[in-house]
Amino acid sequence: MTSPTVQPFFHDQSDTFSYVVSCPETRQCAIIDACLDFAYNAGRIRTESADKIVAYVExxxxxxxxxxxxxxxxDHLSAAAYLKSKLGGKIAIGEHVKEVQQFFKGLYNVDDVSGDGREFDRLFADGDTFQIGNVPVRVMHTPGHTPACITYVVNEECAFVGDTVFxxxxxxxxCDFPNGSSRQLYRSIRDKILALPEDTKLYMCHDYRPNAPGPRYVTTVKEERERNPLVHDGTSEDQFVKIRDGIDRVLPAPQYILPSLQVNIRAGHMPPPEAGGKRYLKLPLNVLGSNNVDLDF
Known part of the structure; x- marks a missing residue:
């Protein structure tokens, strides 16, 4: 089997890693978790980060x-639709994105989101396989952070784990997002990701300590099993759930959750234009967190 070439890209605004995974024999590639730049205070979207990926591909x-x-x-707006417009390719995600669409379609009170995933070109189920050129890829459904989370196991030598483990x-x-579950996450990590061979490389979606000692994006199953403070070998499911749920109770909502989800459930497309040709991202009031006040004034 052909080993892939992996090129990381770091998005400073959201501490996110994107990747170009390519087949050295056929020059075919996949782009994973690409980001747009978003200035919240101005409502302005830019493409500098995505354009670095475009330049690398070309x-x-x-x-x-x-x-x-x-x-x-x-935590970021997907660059999937922008990259497709520039480079082609099929946009794909896990099939359980339908649940995420249905929840946030109601939250934003929008009628252009399907709720059945048709915005994406391919919906992957657990166990599905596909190719990047001559490089085989296997899909693992790894829910818990969200119901739609999947891990891409590439050539049975590396895995792109998204926001499951850091x-x-x-x-x-x-695990406190809609339909998230700390018990599911524990099982996804322990029974699936950390059940891969010890030398399997795990590529991170985030590094929230990018300055110590610099952005880090790859580790191994062995290192996670030995050192991860929440899911190392010997940690029980009940222990993990108690710690994880306790942390999540005091975590603030991600800064970009409200603008990002209404783009990302559309496969990276912007909301349709309204009167005058302008597009709008909605900001639902008093929907996140607790201690809501009466807004009937």
């Missing part, structure tokens, strides 16, 4: 087969 003579999402992200000194993703 400079290396690659052809994009796939634009892959590990889940519908809550670097061994940091821990795991949160």
């Amino acid at each position: 400079d290396n003579g690659l052809t994009v087969q796939w634009i892959l999402e590990t889940h519908a992200h809550a 670097m061994p000194d940091y821990g795991t993703a949160r």
